Every structure is written in structure tokens, then in C-alpha cells.
Amino acid sequence: MSGLLYLIPIALLLGALGLAAFLWAMRSGQFEDLDGAAHRVLFEDDTPDDRNHDNH
Amino acid sequence: MGTLVGGGCCAPLVEGPDADATDAVRGRLGPLDPYLIAEPDGHITLNMMVEGITCGGCISTIERSLLKEEAVSKARVNLSTGRLKVTYDPERVAPEHLIATLDLLGYRAVPYDPAALQEGRDQEDKQLLRAMAVAGFAAANVMLLSVAVWAGTYQDMGPATRTLLHWISALVAVPAVFYAGRPFFDSALTAIRAGRTNMDVPISLAVLLATGMSVFQTLRAAEHAYFDSAVTLLFFLLIGRFLDRRARSKARSAAEQMTGLSATAVTVLLPDGSLQAMAPSSVEAGMTVFVPAGSRIPVDGTVLQGQSDVDAQLITGESLPEAVRPGISVFAGAMNVSAPLKIRVDAAGEGTLLAEIARLMEAAEQRRARYVGIADAVARWYAPVVHTMALAAFIFWFFGMGLIWQDSLMISIAVLIITCPCALGLAVPVVQVIACSRLMRQGILLKSGSALERLADIDTLVFDKTGTLTKGQPVLVPNQDADPDDIRRAAGIAAASLHPLSRALVAAAGPGVAPLDDVREVPGAGLEWQGRDGLHRLGSRAFLKLAEDAVPSGGGDSTSGPEIWYARPGQAPIRFAFMDALRDDAAAVVAEFKRLGMDIHLLSGDRDDVVAQTASALGIDAWEARITPDGKLRYLEDLRAAGRKPAMVGDGLNDAPALAAALVSLSPASGADISRTAADVVFQGSHLAPVLEAYHTARDAERLVKQNFALAFLYNAVTVPLAFAGFVTPLLAAVAMSSSSIVVIGNALRLGWRRGGNSPGGKSSGRGWTDSAGSARLKATPVSMGSDPSGSRSA
Numbered sequence: 012m013s014g015l016l017y018l019i020p021i022a023l024l025l026g027a028l029g030l031a032a033f034l035w036a037m038r039s040g041q042f043e044d045l046d047g048a049a050h051r052v053l054f055e056d057d058t059p060d061d062r063n064h065d066n067h
Numbered sequence: 068m069g070t071l072v073g074g075g076c077c078a079p080l081v082e083g084p085d086a087d088a089t090d091a092v093r094g095r096l097g098p099l100d101p102y103l104i105a106e107p108d109g110h111i112t113l114n115m116m117v118e119g120i121t122c123g124g125c126i127s128t129i130e131r132s133l134l135k136e137e138a139v140s141k142a143r144v145n146l147s148t149g150r151l152k153v154t155y156d157p158e159r160v161a162p163e164h165l166i167a168t169l170d171l172l173g174y175r176a177v178p179y180d181p182a183a184l185q186e187g188r189d190q191e192d193k194q195l196l197r198a199m200a201v202a203g204f205a206a207a208n209v210m211l212l213s214v215a216v217w218a219g220t221y222q223d224m225g226p227a228t229r230t231l232l233h234w235i236s237a238l239v240a241v242p243a244v245f246y247a248g249r250p251f252f253d254s255a256l257t258a259i260r261a262g263r264t265n266m267d268v269p270i271s272l273a274v275l276l277a278t279g280m281s282v283f284q285t286l287r288a289a290e291h292a293y294f295d296s297a298v299t300l301l302f303f304l305l306i307g308r309f310l311d312r313r314a315r316s317k318a319r320s321a322a323e324q325m326t327g328l329s330a331t332a333v334t335v336l337l338p339d340g341s342l343q344a345m346a347p348s349s350v351e352a353g354m355t356v357f358v359p360a361g362s363r364i365p366v367d368g369t370v371l372q373g374q375s376d377v378d379a380q381l382i383t384g385e386s387l388p389e390a391v392r393p394g395i396s397v398f399a400g401a402m403n404v405s406a407p408l409k410i411r412v413d414a415a416g417e418g419t420l421l422a423e424i425a426r427l428m429e430a431a432e433q434r435r436a437r438y439v440g441i442a443d444a445v446a447r448w449y450a451p452v453v454h455t456m457a458l459a460a461f462i463f464w465f466f467g468m469g470l471i472w473q474d475s476l477m478i479s480i481a482v483l484i485i486t487c488p489c490a491l492g493l494a495v496p497v498v499q500v501i502a503c504s505r506l507m508r509q510g511i512l513l514k515s516g517s518a519l520e521r522l523a524d525i526d527t528l529v530f531d532k533t534g535t536l537t538k539g540q541p542v543l544v545p546n547q548d549a550d551p552d553d554i555r556r557a558a559g560i561a562a563a564s565l566h567p568l569s570r571a572l573v574a575a576a577g578p579g580v581a582p583l584d585d586v587r588e589v590p591g592a593g594l595e596w597q598g599r600d601g602l603h604r605l606g607s608r609a610f611l612k613l614a615e616d617a618v619p620s621g622g623g624d625s626t627s628g629p630e631i632w633y634a635r636p637g638q639a640p641i642r643f644a645f646m647d648a649l650r651d652d653a654a655a656v657v658a659e660f661k662r663l664g665m666d667i668h669l670l671s672g673d674r675d676d677v678v679a680q681t682a683s684a685l686g687i688d689a690w691e692a693r694i695t696p697d698g699k700l701r702y703l704e705d706l707r708a709a710g711r712k713p714a715m716v717g718d719g720l721n722d723a724p725a726l727a728a729a730l731v732s733l734s735p736a737s738g739a740d741i742s743r744t745a746a747d748v749v750f751q752g753s754h755l756a757p758v759l760e761a762y763h764t765a766r767d768a769e770r771l772v773k774q775n776f777a778l779a780f781l782y783n784a785v786t787v788p789l790a791f792a793g794f795v796t797p798l799l800a801a802v803a804m805s806s807s808s809i810v811v812i813g814n815a816l817r818l819g820w821r822r823g824g825n826s827p828g829g830k831s832s833g834r835g836w837t838d839s840a841g842s843a844r845l846k847a848t849p850v851s852m853g854s855d856p857s858g859s860r861s862a
Contacts, residue, residue, distance in 0.1 A: 015215075015228070019235060023208055030204040037196060047146030050123025 084167035092163040092170060099162050100344065102178035110140055112154045113162050115176040117169065118736075120149045121510075125174070132168055136160055151176065192316060195309050198247040202302040205243030206295070209236045210801070213295040226288055233285040233292045240294035244278050247301050250308060266446040266492070269453040273483035274301055280480055283473070291477065296484050296800045303808045307492035314499040333365040334358075336409060350412060358408045360565065364401045366412045369394065373408040374589075376566055377401045388566060390592065400720055400741075404565050405588060441520060441772060442495040449491070457483040460791050478793045484800050485790040486783060490807040494775035497815035502768040505819055510736075510751035511761050518747035520772075521731040522765035524712050528660055529703065529725070531717035532671035532681055535735065536653045538753065539718070541567055541629055541645035543575035553641055557633045559583040560596045560605045568631050569594070569605075571645055593631070601636030608632055611640060649684065656755045657685045660762075666711070670699050672721055699725035716758055718742055733758055764818075771818055775811045782807040 036042065104112045119125070126144040129151065133142035138159035143152045153165055162178075169176045212232045219229060248271065255267040274297050281292040335345050336355040350356065350366060358364050360375065376388035379401040388404050391397060397410060461479035464470040470478075503513050513519065530536050558576030561569035563586035573580055587595045593606015604611055611634045634640040657667055669690035671678045678692035691702065699717075703725045706713045715722070715729035718738030726732035726745040734746035743749050750757035786803050789795050795803075 015231075019212070019232075022211055023235075023239065026204050026208045030200055033200045034197065037193065037200075042196070044145040044147045047123075047126055047144065050126060050146065053123060054127055 084164065084171050088167040088170060089161065089163045092167045099178055102180055103157075103162065106154060109156070110154050111157045111162070112141075112152060113165070113178055114180070115151045115153070115166070115169075115178050117144070117149055117151050118175040118177075119173065120144060120146060120151075122146075128172060129169065129174065132172060133165060136165070136168075139165070150179075192312060195250060195305065195312060198250060199302070199305040199309055201243050202247035202298060202305050205239050205247070205298040206302040209240050209295045209298050212236045212239075213801070216292075220290075229290070230285065230288045233281075233294070236292065236294040237282055237285055240298050241278060241282065243298055244274055244301065247298075247305060248274050251301075251304065264450050264454075266450050269450055269457075269483060270300075270304060270487055272454075272457075273297075273480065273487045276476075276480050277484060280473075280476060284477075287473075289473075291796065293477075293480065293484065293800070296804070299801050299804060300484060300487055303804065304487075304492050306808075307496050310493070310500045311496035314496055314503050352412050352414055354412045356410045356412055358403045358410060360403055360406050362403060363399075364397050364403055364408075364410065365399055366410065367397070367399050367414040368410040368412045369396050371409045371411050373406055375406040375408050376404040378404050378567065404567075441776075442491075445491065445776065453483065453486045456486060456787065456791070463791075464793070474793075478790070481790045481793075481795045481800060482787065485786045485795060485803065487804075490775070490779035490782060490811045493808055493811050494779055494815075495772055497812050498768050498771045498775065498818060501815055501818045502764050506761060506764055509757060509760060511757045512736075512749045512751075513747070514749065515747045518731055519765045519768050521747070522714065522762055523769035525665070525714040525730060525762075527666040527668065527706060527711045527713040529668040529670060529706070529713050529715045529717075529729065530657075530687075531699075531715075531719060531722045531725075532669060532673055532678060533647060534718040534738065535716055535722075536657075536669070536681060536685065536755070537647045537649050539647065539737070541571045542648045543571055544644040544646055549641060549643075553633065553635075554643075555580055556603070556635075557605055557641070557643070560586050560594050560603060560633075562586075564588055564594055568629060568643075568645055572631070572643060598636075603636070604634045606631060613640060649681070650753065650755045652754050652756050654685050656759050657687065659759055661686070663762075668702075668706075668713075670694050670702060670725070672719075696721040696724050700728050703728040717746075733761065767818055771815055775814055778810055778814065779807060 041048070099113070102113060104114075106112055117129070120129070123146070126146055129144050130142045133139050133153060136155070138156040139153060140156065141152070141154040145151070151169075153162075155162070155165065166176050166178075212235055216224070216229055216232050218224075219232075251267045251270045251274070254265065255271040258265040258268060277293040277297040277300075281294050281297070284292050333345050333350050334357045335343050335350060336357050337343055342357060355371060356364075356366055356368065364377070370391050370393050372393060374390070374392045377391050377397055378388040379398065388402075391408070396413070397408075457479045460482045461475050464478050465472055465475035499519065502519055506513060533539050554572075554576050558573045558580045560583055561572040562580060562582035563569075583596055585597065589595065589606070589610065593604060593610040596603045596605075608630070611632045613632060613634075629645045631643050631645075632640045633643065660667060667685075667687050667689070669678065669682050669685075669687045671681075671690070671692055672694060673692060675692040678690055682688070682690040691698075694702070699722060703713055703715060707728070707730070712730045715726050715732045716734070717723075717726055717732070718735050720741055722734075722738075723741045723745045726734065726742055731748070732746045733748040733750065734742045736743065736749050736751040738746075738749075748761050750761065782803065786795065786799075789799070
């Protein structure tokens with residue numbers, strides 16, 4: 012039973028990490044164009060210059 | 068000028084547009100200043116709505132074409148909303164040039180002001196998504212702890228460990244419930260304050276009571292706590308709420324796209340001779356407005372200067388442009404075809420014909436009873452039932468069976484949790500979201516959430532003629548006797564004009580017609596070209612100074628449709644006759660709707676003989692010609708008064724009031740702005756099949772929604788007695804709730820599988836309506852011949 016003492020905090024921490032990652036992704040606009048993102052992954056050439064990489 | 072019309076999807080990259088194309092954009096859109104947003108680094112950001120973005124290829128084409136300009140620092144397409152955001156250096160490139168680039172690719176772009184769109188509602192969406200994330204996190208973790216407790220019940224877990232796990236659950240669940248439950252609590256509070264009850268009241272009660280009671284149980288170190296049920300319930304309900312919201316916001320963004328595409332600035336000629344862009348709402352009577360060729364007239368007014376042709380098809384349904392000269396009145400919404408015009412504003416804002424139509428529409432919408440969606444209807448009687456049952460459970464156990472109040476309350480809470488409409492809350496939105504995206508893939512936009520439900524209900528279909536059943540564009544009547552060389556020569560001259568008949572002639576001549584140089588356009592009359600052999604003229608009978616009874620060379624048929632004449636030196640003039648062809652699949656779609664048992668009506672502002680011909684070609688018995696907008700409206704209202712459930716399909720300004728009065732309305736994307744705004748469903752493309760597809764999807768969706776309700780009720784019928792009897796442990800509640808929700812979602816997903824699906828058991832597939840064989844068959848029977856294709860089909 013003593014395993015619980017560190018397993019439960021770890022479980023909660025991992026869950027909280029997932030939640031934080033989701034909230035971050037949402038804030039940085041990654042859910043604004045779900046359909047587009049599905050297609051962008053298939054583009055062959057990554058834009059050679061970095062002009063288009065920022066989402067905002 | 069390579070301004071293409073229609074889908075430029077996956078077009079190849081193009082070289083930059085020339086100066087002419089850029090000027091054309093300037094003419095079409097007017098000044099762009101109100102839409103330009105300055106960035107801190109001196110660059111400018113321009114937001115645009117783009118028509119025709121349909122796939123990943125479009126994203127890549129648009130972005131790469133724009134980024135080829137060195138001055139463009141960012142170009143980002145949003146495929147979901149069909150919007151484009153470009154940031155560029157204003158020193159080195161004009162925004163019109165960028166829009167002209169899109170024109171060349173075949174995408175029509177219109178700038179919009181993002182601040183004007185409801186940003187606030189986006190915030191609410193995000194709030195909901197955050198609540199869902201928190202509920203999901205809590206549900207997963209509390210469930211993890213609860214599983215440990217359940218497993219421990221059958222093993223050697225002591226009460227101390229169990230209570231510790233309950234405390235940790237409480238630590239996670241209580242804040243999560245208060246954060247993630249707010250959307251429901253707020254709505255429930257509002258309802259109670261107004262003396263009503265809605266579905267959120269039992270939800271809030273169940274969640275709060277379950278949480279509160281569980282905290283109390285934890286304090287007592289009791290065996291059962293319902294933290295997991297409370298948060299799982301919230302999580303599933305939030306999924307339903309979010310999907311519901313997504314379906315609505317998709318509909319909303321479609322509607323905004325419509326209005327955004329119509330809102331272009333008006334160019335006003337100030338007394339000092341300078342031009343100024345103004346919002347349509349700030350234009351006043353007495354001002355002078357400048358309207359370039361190829362753009363819409365924004366006001367009702369009188370022509371002061373210029374000769375041109377004005378295409379009023381969207382207002383009157385008349386498919387041919389009318390020649391205008393100084394002194395003639397023109398109406399807002401008409402397209403100025405051939406030459407620039409200066410127009411004195413006679414009426415603006417409230418005084419225009421457009422505003423008059425809008426008033427008719429508003430009145431019609433008010434008379435239309437508010438439609439109660441199936442989910443609301445169910446919630447209306449379900450909410451009281453839930454309350455009553457929970458209360459009855461408590462009374463039964465506490466007073467009837469003499470149980471202690473804690474246990475009675477636990478049973479009562481279990482009943483509340485079990486009856487809570489998880490599956491019910493998911494039943495409608497999941498289906499709607501899937502139906503919406505299935506339709507969107509086929510170019511059909513839903514503008515209102517309840518449109519599908521209403522569409523599934525219809526028993527009568529009312530069509531407008533011009534632009535709805537027909538293409539709204541003249542097509543050359545094939546004339547066997549005409550020499551192909553003459554047609555090509557005439558087309559070479561016609562290529563210089565934007566007049567619809569000229570375009571039809573060019574289209575009929577086939578590809579590779581070389582436009583002739585030095586063609587002079589006489590606005591409102593015709594075209595002249597000085598050839599080596601003399602003067603060639605192409606235009607109206609009056610322009611060629613022909614007698615009324617002139618006989619064309621080579622005979623030609625004598626149909627009474629629109630015509631142009633072609634005169635060459637030393638030879639008899641040739642007559643080209645045109646007709647407004649039916650949409651390729653109009654007859655097939657109408658026949659299919661008749662097979663489905665619909666009553667089909669045809670209303671048109673056109674002449675009796677033309678409408679009669681169309682009606683007989685399509686096999687429509689109920690038709691009326693020469694009908695006014697008000698008449699159409701009354702026709703629809705009479706139908707509804709007679710207990711019918713009519714859908715209206717129309718595209719013109721004159722259809723708008725009728726569209727508003729119908730139970731549900733559809734409009735092609737090529738229709739007037741106001742009709743597209745009035746319509747619940749807007750479809751793209753040159754076919755009528757989307758109307759049929761929308762109907763089939765609506766019926767499929769309705770069936771799935773009903774199945775989902777049935778599943779949800781079945782689940783209640785099994786579990787509510789168990790809960791009432793006190794057999795439901797937290798484990799059973801959570802499992803039953805989750806599984807019923809998943810079953811409902813899975814059932815809804817079936818809608819997405821039947822891509823382009825059709826009626827169940829029907830022999831025809833959805834594709835049959837657009838295949839080439841079908842359209843070829845229909846093309847072979849043009850309207851002007853007055854033949855009856857439906858007769859041969861029904862035999």
C-alpha cells in the first residue's frame with residue numbers, strides 16, 4: 012500500500028501535465044483550423060524560409 | 068485579364084497578375100483602407116474571406132503563390148473557415164495586387180474586418196473547451212482512484228486507505244466541478260430566476276448534490292462516494308454542449324461569410340470631384356455614386372452619366388441585361404455590366420427597394436411560428452420528470468421505508484444521475500456536427516442548426532425558375548445552318564464584351580477563339596469591328612438598323628427568346644438565338660422528389676409561355692407566372708395556412724420574402740446576397756442535386772436522432788428501476804452512463820459513413836444525379852423544344 016503514496020501523486024502530476032499541454036495548445040491557436048492542419052501535414056516542401064511559421 | 072469564375076481548386080501556380088487585373092480588383096472592391104490593420108513593424112495585415120477553398124491543395128496553392136511575392140511576410144489560410152490572413156510590406160506591394168493574384172488562381176476574395184465579427188463568442192467557445200479539458204482531466208483521475216476503491220472492496224483494502232482515496236478524489240473533483248460546471252450552473256440559475264426550468268436544472272442539481280453528498284460521506288468515512296459519477300457526468304455533458312456549439316458556430320461562420328462577401332464599400336463622388344469610399348449605411352439621398360463596370364449598383368438611383376447595360380436578374384428574375392442611359396432609374400443589387408456609370412442616389416438605406424424587400428422578409432419571419440427543435444421539445448417534458456422521480460425516490464425510501472435520510476438521499480441522487488441526459492445531450496449535437504460536415508464536403512452550407520430538422524419535415528417543394536431550376540445564363544440555341552467560321556468570327560468580336568449574350572456566344576464557339584483587336588463597344592447597343600472587308604457589327608436588331616421582320620440568312624429557328632444579330636459587309640445578317648437552359652439535373656431531381664411523394668410548385672416572375680414550357684418540361688403541374696415578390700410570399704403563407712410544410716428554393720431578391728416565409732429555405736450560392744442571407748441552406752455548384760442531397764441527409768439525420776433518443780430511453784427504462792430500488796452503486800452508474808453515451812456517439816457516426824448516401828433501400832445512388840450520362844441525357848432535351856422528359860421517364 013505504501014506504493015500508493017508516490018504512485019498517486021505521479022498519476023495526478025501526469026494528468027495535470029496533459030491538461031496543461033492541452034490548455035497551452037489551445038491558447039497558441041492550434042485548434043483554430045483543424046481541417047487545414049490535417050492537410051498541411053501532407054505538404055511535401057516545408058516552406059524554405061521561415062516567413063510562415065508563426066501562427067499569429 | 069484572366070479572371071476565372073468558379074472553383075480554382077488545385078490550380079497551378081501563376082505568375083503575378085498584370086496591371087489591368089489589379090485595376091479590375093480596385094474597381095470591384097473599392098478602397099480597402101477600412102480593412103487594413105497596421106502591425107508594429109510597419110507591415111499591414113489584411114483579412115479576407117475566400118470563396119472556393121475546398122482542400123489542402125488550395126491552401127498550398129494560395130500560400131505559395133502569395134509568398135512568391137518578396138513583400139509578403141505571412142500568408143495563412145484557414146481551411147475550416149475559408150479565411151485568409153496576409154501580412155505584407157505596404158511599401159512594396161499593393162493589397163489589390165494580392166487579391167488579383169487570387170483572382171488569377173480562381174479564388175474570389177473579399178476583405179473583412181475581424182473586429183466586426185463576434186469575437187466575444189469565440190471566447191465563450193474557448194471557455195467551454197477549457198471546462199471540457201478540466202472535466203476530462205478530473206474524470207480520468209477520479210476514475211483511476213475509484214477503480215482502486217472498487218477493486219479494494221473485494222480485496223483487503225482497509226477503511227483508512229479507502230477514505231484516503233476518497234479524500235484525494237474530493238481534492239480533484241470539487242474544484243473541477245465548480246470550474247467545469249459553470250456553463251450549466253449559470254444557465255440553470257438564469258432559468259430558475261425567470262421561473263422556468265430547463266435541462267440544466269436537473270443536471271446542476273445532480274452534479275452539486277452528488278458532490279456535496281460525497282464530501283459528506285467522505286467526512287463520515289462511508290463506503291460509497293459519487294465523485295466519479297459527478298465529474299464523468301459533467302465531462303460527457305460538456306462534450307455534447309461543445310459539439311452543439313460547434314455545429315452552431317459552423318452555421319454562424321457560414322452566415323458571416325455570406326454577409327461579409329456582400330459588404331463592399333460604396334464609392335461616392337464628392338462635390339469637389341474626389342472619390343471617397345463609404346459604408347453603404349452612410350450614403351444619403353442626393354449624393355453621386357460612381358459604379359465601375361462589373362460591379363453591383365449599391366443604391367436605388369437615377370443614372371446621371373454613362374451608357375451601359377444593367378443586369379437586374381437578381382431583382383426581377385429577368386435574365387437579360389437592360390440598356391440604361393442618363394435619366395433611367397436603377398435599383399440596388401443590379402449588376403453594371405459594360406461601362407462605368409455615375410448615379411444620383413434617390414433612396415438609400417430604409418428607402419430602397421432592397422429595404423422594402425427586407426421589411427417584407429422580417430414580417431414573414433415574425434409570422435413564422437418559432438420552430439421548437441426536437442431536443443428542446445424532449446427537454447421540456449423530460450426535466451420535470453427527472454425532478455419528480457428523484458423526489459419520489461427520496462419520499463419513498465425516507466417516509467415509506469423508514470430509511471435514514473443519508474441513504475434515502477443517496478438513492479435519490481443515484482436516480483438523478485442515472486436519468487440525467489448524458490445520452491440525450493449527445494443525441495442531437497453529434498448527429499448535427501456529422502451531418503453538417505458531410506454536407507460541407509459537398510459544398511452545402513447549413514446556416515441554422517435546426518435547418519436539418521425542418522428539412523426532414525417538408526412535404527412540399529416550391530421552386531423559383533430563373534437561376535434556380537435554370538442556370539440563369541443564356542446559352543446559344545444550336546443553329547445547324549450557321550457557318551462555324553461565322554460563329555467563330557462573331558465570337559472573336561464578342562470576346563471584347565462582358566455582356567452575358569456575348570459571353571454565351573464565346574462559350575458556344577468553343578475553345579481557342581482569338582479575341583479580335585480594336586473592337587469598339589457601344590454601351591447598351593452592341594459591338595463594332597473594322598475588318599479588312601468593311602465594318603462588322605454585332606448587337607441588337609435596332610443597333611443593326613434591321614426591320615422588325617428581317618429574315619436572317621440561313622434561316623434559323625423562330626423562337627422568341629433573346630437574340631443578337633451579326634452583320635457583315637455584303638452579306639445578309641445572321642441571327643443568334645439564346646435560351647436559358649435548365650440546370651443539367653433539374654428534371655432528374657424534380658422527378659426524384661416527386662417519387663418521394665413531394666408536391667412540387669413552380670413560381671416565377673417570368674412570362675406565362677416561358678414558365679409553362681419549363682413546367683411541362685419538368686412535369687410540374689402547379690405553377691404560376693408573372694408573380695410578384697409579395698405574391699410569392701402570399702403563396703407560401705397560403706400553403707402553410709393550409710397545413711403544408713413547404714420548402715422554398717430560390718435565388719433572387721424577389722424570392723427573399725418567400726424564402727423567409729417557408730418552413731425551410733434553400734438558395735444557390737450564385738443567388739442574391741439577401742436571398743442567401745434569408746436561406747437556411749446555401750449550396751454551391753451548377754447542379755440542383757445538392758437540394759436532394761440536403762434532403763436525404765436531413766432524413767438520415769432525423770432517423771439517427773430518433774434512434775439515439777430511443778437508445779437513451781431504453782437505457783433509462785432499464786437503469787431507472789434499478790436506481791429507484793437502490794441497487795445502483797457508483798460503479799454501475801458510471802459504467803451505464805459511459806456506455807450509453809458511447810453507443811449514442813457510435814450510432815451517430817454511421818451518418819458519416821454513408822458518404823453521398825441516399826434513401827435507405829433506394830435503388831438509386833446519390834452519385835447518379837451528377838454523372839455525365841445523366842447530364843448528357845438531360846441536355847438532349849432542351850426546354851425550348853417543349854418536350855416532356857419526365858413523361859418518358861415515368862413510363
